Amino acid sequence: MAIILRFTKPWTAITSPIVLRFGSDTPMPQPVAQVLGIAVGLGYIAHRAIAQQIVLNHFAAVAEQRVSLAYTGERMEVRHRLAWMGTSVSKRWTLPHQVRLRHTQKNVLRYQSPKSLQLRTAIGVDKVERFEQRTSVWSHCYPAVSLRINQPSYTGEQCQRLTTLRWHGDSVRRAINVQHGYHRPRWVCSDRWLDFAPKGKVSLRFDSAKQPTLIPLVMQFEQVPMVCHWDNGGGPINANPTLPNLDFKIPIEPQIRRYYLMQPTLTCVRVSDNLPIVVSNVSISQSRGQWARAVSLEFSSRIDAERAHNELLQITINGYEFYAIAEQPSESKVFGSATYNSTGRSRVAELAAPYKLPLSHTNATARSFAGLLGDLLQNTGWTVELNGIPDFTIPAGAFSVGNKTPIEAVAEAVGQLGCMILTDDAANKLTIVPRWPTAPWAMAAAVPDLALHDAVITSYSDSVSRNPLCNVVWLRGEQQGIDAKVKRAGSAGNIPTADIIAQLIVDNQAARVAGTNALAETGDKLSVNLSMPVMADLPPATPGMLVGVSINGEVFKGVCDSWSIRATVSERGDIDIEQSVTLVCPLE
Known part of the structure; x- marks a missing residue:
């Protein structure tokens, strides 16, 4: 049964608390007054009042409802908040000061x-x-996210x-x-071993019989060396999909034809003013131990020889450009005829004497290997880059060179790591590469840079050189270097080659490069001499190239140790062009 109380006029003499009496002057017990106060929702004007507020705004994206009830110093507050992008619920009970309890729960969920x-x-x-x-x-x-805590990384x-x-x-x-x-x-x-063992069935083959032994038979395997492979990342659905390598290696391979029709061309101009120089014989050669190409020229007249003296020449052979400086002229006469010759070097000779003075250099601060080489070529107009060599840091004062031209200083620095210099005379750039870009024990699986076959090989000869096969080398720096041991993977490491002591053995990466090239030089080698033409699909070779050869049913690979090209003009005007390469092939 509901009891309704109606008041016809306000009561001005308000004091707290308000006491309600029903048919008697005896006040009601305090607990009943509290219950009735909460039930009827009485509020006192002097302090907190019953309030309800609802705000709904489409653009403000906030809807809030607040209900507050307080009586005799105790307060109970319930607050509801509805937002367009989230929801928040907050509840708080304030009790007497002896025990304070506060509970807040907030849930925020965004749509996007x-x-x-x-x-x-x-x-x-x-x-x-x-x-x-x-x-x-x-x-x-997405909302459906699978979280697996038991898997690390x-x-x-x-x-x-x-x-x-x-x-x-x-x-x-x-x-x-x-x-x-x-x-x-x-x-x-x-x-x-299990990480790199072939999956599935494994077959063990024994090459010799073993004497009967007691059961069980114990098999011992040598420890596998540390092997690393690159993980592209990802899970069941790869977040980093493996993309095709845009720099994948495609070997240069001339097509096999029944016959080859060629129209050789040979031109020579002076770079300073494009003045044509008539030459009758050109020979260019380079090996892995040379930083410049050796050039030999024969001119058709004395005037051409004088015009080319100490000048930079651009020689074009079958469309391929070479740069040379005619430095040392010579003349020979026979009764009724005279011959004018000159020898020189490629354009990189601008970094050598007599064009550059000797210098002395010491790295006063810690520098990277590429930065050190750049310091040696400072203010020369030439740049340098590393190819196939990891960069490393050289401590201050670790490297010094004295009384050497810039190119000789660079050659000494790269020689300490077993590397060589390749030059781009058109772009004035030096490229530092290992003497063995592909180690002999890795040639079987490597893709060659140049693939030759019988159809383009005009001559072939080979010879064998015997050398001990070493599998370990010790390296040591001079002043601030390290001591390192480089061992061929999978070997016992019991046959050492000559120790290497150099200034730049200051980092493990430097020791690895120098040790690998030193071990690659050991062992029996097959020296192969090949001659072939120069065509559109058969460019001039480069020292350090990995060359694959298929001849007489045999297939092998080797590193180009030296290269030469010769162009001759006969008295009738016929031009004969041929290049030759010497390959170093491992015999294991």
């Missing part, structure tokens, strides 16, 4: 990009506070749990980060 899901609870009793916060963050992901956005316990100002904090998502690309290294 979920950012956080947060639960916060705080309880305080007599200045003792316990605070716990859990935060989970997903950024730009997960990257991407983080899920965090932060727990803090405070006691009289002192705090103890524990943070746990669990990464989820696709793992990053990384190097994976292992020396366990």
Whole structure:
């Protein structure tokens, strides 16, 4: 049964609390008054009043409803918040000061990009506070996210749990980060045989019989050396899909034809003014130990020889350009005829004497290997780059050179690592590459730079040189260097070659490059001499190239040790052009 109370006029003499009497002057018990006060929702004007507010705005994207009820110093507040992009619910009870209890729960869910899901609870009793916060963050992901904590090395956005316990100002904090998502690309290294063993059935073959032994038979395997492979990252659905390498290697291979029709061309001009120079014989050669090409020229007249003296010449042979400086003229006469010749070097001779004065240099600060070479070529107009050589840091004062021209100083620095210099005379650029870009024990699986076959090989000869096969080398720096041992993988490392002592052995990468080239020089080698034409699909070879040869049913690979090209003009005007290469092939 409901009781309705109606008041016809306000009561001005208001004091607190208000006492209701029903048919008697005896006041009601205090607990009943409290219950009735909450039930009827009485508010006192002097302090907090019953309030209800509803705001709905389409653009403000906030809808809020707040109900507040307070009586006799105690307060209960319930607040509802509805937002366009999230929802928040907050509840708070305020009790007497002896025990303070506060409970806050906040849930935020965004429609487009979920950012956080947060639960916060705080309880305080007599200045003792316990605070716990859990935060989970997903950024730009779908709602169905699978989180597996038992798998390590997960990257991407983080899920965090932060727990803090405070006691009289002192705090103890524990943070746990669990990464989820696709793992990053990384190097994976292992020396366990099972990690690299072939999957499936493994067959063991024994080349000799063993005497009967007691059962069980114990098989011992040598430890596998540390092997690393590159992991592109990703999971069941690869976040970093493996894309085709745009720099994949395609060997230069001339087509096989029944016959080859060629129209050789030979021209020579002076670079300064494009003045034609008539030459009757040109020979250009280079080896891995030379930083410049050797050039020999024969001119058709004395005037041409004088015009070319100490000048930079551009020689074009079958469309391929070469640069040379005619430095040392010579003349020979026979009764009724005279011959005018000149020898010189390629354009990189601009970095040598007599065009550049000797210098002395010491790296006063720590420099990278490429930076050191750049310092040696400073103010020369030439640049340098590394190809196939990892860069490393050289400590201050570790390298010094004295009384050498810029190119000789560069040659000394790269020679300490077993490397060589390739020049681009048109772009004024030096390229530093190892003397063995492909190690002999890795040639079987390597893709050659140039593939030759019987149809283009005009002459062939070979010879064998015997050398001990070494499998380990010791290296040491001079002043600030390191001591290193480079051993061929899979070998016992018991046959050492000559020790290497150099200034630039200051880093493991430098020792690896120098040691690999030193071990590649050992062992029996097959020296092969080949002659072939110069065509559109058969350009001039380069020292250091990996060349594959298929001749007389045999297929082998070797490194180009030296190269030469010769162009001759007969008295009738016929031009004969041929190039020759010398390959060094390992015999193992």
